[in-house]
Amino acid sequence: MRYSRTIFLKIGLYCLSGFLVNTTVQAQQITPFKEADRVVFLGNSITDGGHxxxxIWLYYMTRFPEMNLKVLNAGxxxxxxxEMVKRLDADVFAKQPTVLISTFGMNDSGYFEYNQExxxxxxxxxVQESFNAYQEMEKRFLGLVNTRIVLLGSTPYDEHVVIKDNQPFKNKNNAMKRIVKFQQESAKKNNWEFFDYNESISKINSKFQEKDPSFTISxxxxxxxxxxxHMVMAYEFLKAQGFAGKKVAAVHLDAKHTSVLSLENCAVDNIQKTSKSISFDYLANALPYPLDSTARGWGAKYSQYDALKVVPFMEEMNEELLKVSGLKGSYQLKIDEEVIAEFSATALEKGINLSLLTQTPQYQQAIKVMFLNEERWEIERRFRDLAWVQHYFFQPKGLxxxxxxxxxxxxxxxxxxxGWLRAKRDLYAxxxxxxxxxxWNAExxxxxKLIYQLNKPIKRRVSLVQISK
Known part of the structure; x- marks a missing residue:
């Protein structure tokens, strides 16, 4: 049947739950962002050059298309x-955060000395140096008004992965976990929020390294x-915000009685039925989350989409579910008169995740948002390179x-x-x-502005046409 190979491959990946990290819906650890929030992520190179x-913002762009939200990189x-403390005023507080998310520890803990005397x-x-510097950061954070503080334990240094010609710094991550611990204690003392990337990513690394010693998220x-x-990090963060189990939208129709059995985050009307088809108008309140299949960035080997081999993002956070009961035979799915795929009545009874079907009009709409967000990220990166020049080179010189x-x-x-300064000389010029x-800011x-014009869901006409009995 037409499209069947593509559909079965996608559904096959979707159903490989045995190969994914076993996760369950957990209690909310980080308060979800709200209308008019300005969220600033403060960190090192993992934040600076990372996605x-x-x-995370792309999730909000597609899931909450009406929300006025701003996410800013301060890595x-x-x-x-x-170093972070020295640039708080000029580079972090100047961004006027309503939510300030801070992570550190990779550089604080050092590197080569772990394999020396x-x-x-x-x-x-x-660890003591980091703790002493953090006392000033904590003091400055406490002085902020109307700013919610979230501390993130750093992603781990993976000394267990087997990498050819790469000797690990033994026990470096143990030092990092000590830094994470005083962050956690600070968050508890000050009634701030906290999430530990070190623990969550380490568990994923450990699980997959049992079968593949060369596997690492790090x-x-x-x-x-x-x-x-970085997509795994986004997934873990969104899960900590309580979004596991939240669907893009869900429709359950009874074809026999031409009725709606249930709806979630969407509206359905104008249901019409013939002897060989059923169709309806469908307006979701969100778009499916688009996943980039291109490995982007210098030296990148993996794409955002490759995270699906590791975590159950599609099952937990990206279901746009279509269920239709009371059908027999096989059906062609059309959206806005465009043929999308073919499904059996049994598959439709169980439910189809439309987010797996990248050719749907709503997914194609979401892809535009994804690419525009990537362009935004690229320009923002120029400002991060500029910030490096300003704070690493010019600030100590009084310039x-x-x-x-x-x-x-x-x-x-x-x-x-x-060499680092030389690489940024043209940008600074x-x-x-x-x-x-x-x-650049105007761009x-x-x-x-264009993202928040294109991310609004559009009413679609969905049809199921019988092709065999």
Missing amino acids: YHSY IGGDRVI EPEKFADLK GADRIHPDNNG LNADNRKAIEVMDQHVAKD KAMHPEIRQA ISMLE
Whole structure:
């Protein structure tokens, strides 16, 4: 039958629950974002160059299309707590967060020294340094008014994955877990919210490494998750917000009596039935969540879509369910007169997850939102590279945001010996001009406006036409 191979492959992946991490609906640990929230993610390179916060926003863009929400990246590669504290005013608080989400620990805990002499002493030193710096961060956070604080335990350093020619830093993650512990204690003391990525991602790594020692969510360097890892992070965050079990929409019709048995997050009307078909108008309150199948970013090997091999995102958070009882034979599914797929009456009785069918008009609509969000992310990354230059190079020299001829002359004295600075020299030569920054911000605003125009669900005409008895 037409489309059957594609459909069976997708449904096969959807049903491979035995290969996925066994998860259950859990209590809400992080309050969901609300209307007019400005959510700022403060972190290191995993936040700076990563997608997890963008994937989280994409969920809200598609699931809550009417919500006025802003998600902002405040990560800088290489940051420890001590560097984060120095840029709180200019780079974090200036974004006016109503929700401030902070994560650190990968750089705070150090690296190579774990394979040298006295690693335990080194770990004690790094944890204490991080704790001391965090006291100032905690004090500054307590001074914020009308800002909800969420602390995230850092994703783990995976010293257990087998990577050729890559010797792990032994017990580094144990030091990181000690840093996570004082964050958790701080959250409890201050009535802040807390979620531990270290524990949740470590469990996933451990489970899959039982069968494949080379598996890791923590990336090829044991540190930086790939696109699939960032989607797992988004899934874990959204699950902590209580979204597991929440459907995109659900329709259950009784074809025999031409009636609606149940609806969830949608409306159905104008049901019509003939001897060989049943059709109806369908308006969902949300779009299906689109998953990018391209490995994006420098050195990326995995796509966002590859996360489905690891976590049950489709079952738990991305069901657009169509169930029709009282049919016999096989049927062709059409949406807005476009042929989508063919299903048996038995399959329709059990329910079809339309989110698995990427050719539906509503999924194609969501893909536009996904690509626009990716464009937004790309431009925002320019500002993060600029922030690195400002706070890592210029701030210690008393030239923070100087953006003048002297600044670039000082920069040019160092680019020959500093590869990271050299890589960002061209960007800074542009971004030092306020007109360029204004143009980039205007482009981001335009993209966000377009996203919130295109993310509104549209009434669709759904038809099931019998093709065999």
